[in-house]
Amino acid sequence: MREEHLQEINQALTALKDRKINSIYFTACGGSQAVLMPGQYIFDHETELVSQVYNANEFVHDLPKSVNEHSIVISISHSGTTPETVNATKKAREAGAVTIAFSHEKESPLWQAAEFPIHYDWGTDADASDLNKPVFYGLIFKLLKYFTNDSKWDKCFEELNKLQDLTIITKNQYQDLATQWAKDNKRDQIIYTIGSGINYGEMYSTANCWFMEMQWINSAVIHSGEYFHGPFEITDDQVPFIMIKSIGNTRELDQRVENFAPKYTDKLTVLDQADFKLDNVVDVAKPYIAAILSGVVIRQMVEAIAYERGHSLEVRRYMWHEEY
């Protein structure tokens, strides 16, 4: 991770010294909200702090009661111009919370709204450890070190620097799968996504952003534990699903889906994080690194299906064109 990003993370931590923090809120919209979801998951499982994820517009219109000087509010917007996220950050700052915001655009409205803005890199030239998710995880690990004083979070932070090599290895590993999956699914009108635990957010953005927004393919995210309590009744011959199979504590939930669904559909695609080449990563960091790499594979698959369908990922019919 670049020194600039580390310095901005450390700067945010200085705000905590004279405060008792009780709650951490994550707020953004769409795919950016999905980037934050693992933060809520990690805090809920590694600390006793309150932690919530909110759509930014709900946060603005219906502020949770415990947003105050004892809160940290973390937001993200790639362009830094998403009005709801900018307003949510302003509202949190007015309420006295420590506001930390991620954006690729310095001096954007979000950058100015937050007390502690943090930059991330973007594009094919960027090192993989300086993209949005790793820089976000970097903050999370530093916060966890601050709150728990457990040195395992230092190790996790260091492991983020292996992402550049791991991204290349993972892309090579999954290129054939992505291409074949795209050919097999290019005519489907609906594709469901499934995940659990730390991976739920990745499947949320796969459904809402990659498929619905960027491919106009109908989709829904299904939590692995919820699949058997309603959604599984739509499983049928040729109904396509993509599932991330976790190496974390919720693996058994995902396994149960994998045991059942293929009895009735030929189109369950499982991305098993146990297949990722993580021998070189310390055990404690593996679920986090695997969560980030899962997004790399999903992106490969989506780029492949966009090619097969002749439907560019850059095309929108309403977003950016219409008033809403």
Added chain:
Amino acid sequence: MREEHLQEINQALTALKDRKINSIYFTACGGSQAVLMPGQYIFDHETELVSQVYNANEFVHDLPKSVNEHSIVISISHSGTTPETVNATKKAREAGAVTIAFSHEKESPLWQAAEFPIHYDWGTDADASDLNKPVFYGLIFKLLKYFTNDSKWDKCFEELNKLQDLTIITKNQYQDLATQWAKDNKRDQIIYTIGSGINYGEMYSTANCWFMEMQWINSAVIHSGEYFHGPFEITDDQVPFIMIKSIGNTRELDQRVENFAPKYTDKLTVLDQADFKLDNVVDVAKPYIAAILSGVVIRQMVEAIAYERGHSLEVRRYMWHEEY
């Protein structure tokens, strides 16, 4: 509400006397999890306590760290036999939490697993104030009175007793809409649901249970604030949506969807809670009563579409028949 239910609620409150409560967890599966979602919403907006909703199987395999003797864990299973929910309740009780469970079946495994079981009535003969949602809201209001000492929660509790009359009035008001909607949508292969704030849970169960489970219609729940950040790109001629338009703080989010979607689809059906006949309900209770009545209307619509499609709501192909 029947005296038996009130007594069971009050019994649960006795557990709080010698405890400092920091967190409240809601855990169940599918439609039952959806019943609990308003509890998390209300606690987040009316208290400073931590509050989370978890799928019961994720709760079992990946217990949040703050589940301990300072927690209340609330669960629900209609039959009281859902294994994940029974296990989640056992796990919470082992961790020292106050366990409160709702079930229609006394002496069921869930009833025995929880320290404080609460019964609710079911079926067409039951008074509407004794069904699962009102009895659950009854507990929530009593807890809020306990934690805030605000008498408005007593008023809200009392207003639940008006639900029997309001249910009949609301059904009469919406019968024609339900019948027409069912005729207009009976051939659709996918129907999206939209909601926000306290109503999100109702739309979650509409998608996952009413449509996917009981009608084998593809579906997904979309948060009103998230619609514009991805999902709205699938809006097109004849794509059907059902939205609850809230009378609560998130109304503006729903309004924004209503302003946009009809430009591109003829099939947005809006259930505006402002149309409900709530003159007789005190203002502070209106959003809660409206949330419950929204479920009554949704059920009418689903019963109507089941009739038009000749697809009984009792039919399952996997649930109850298969091992999973």
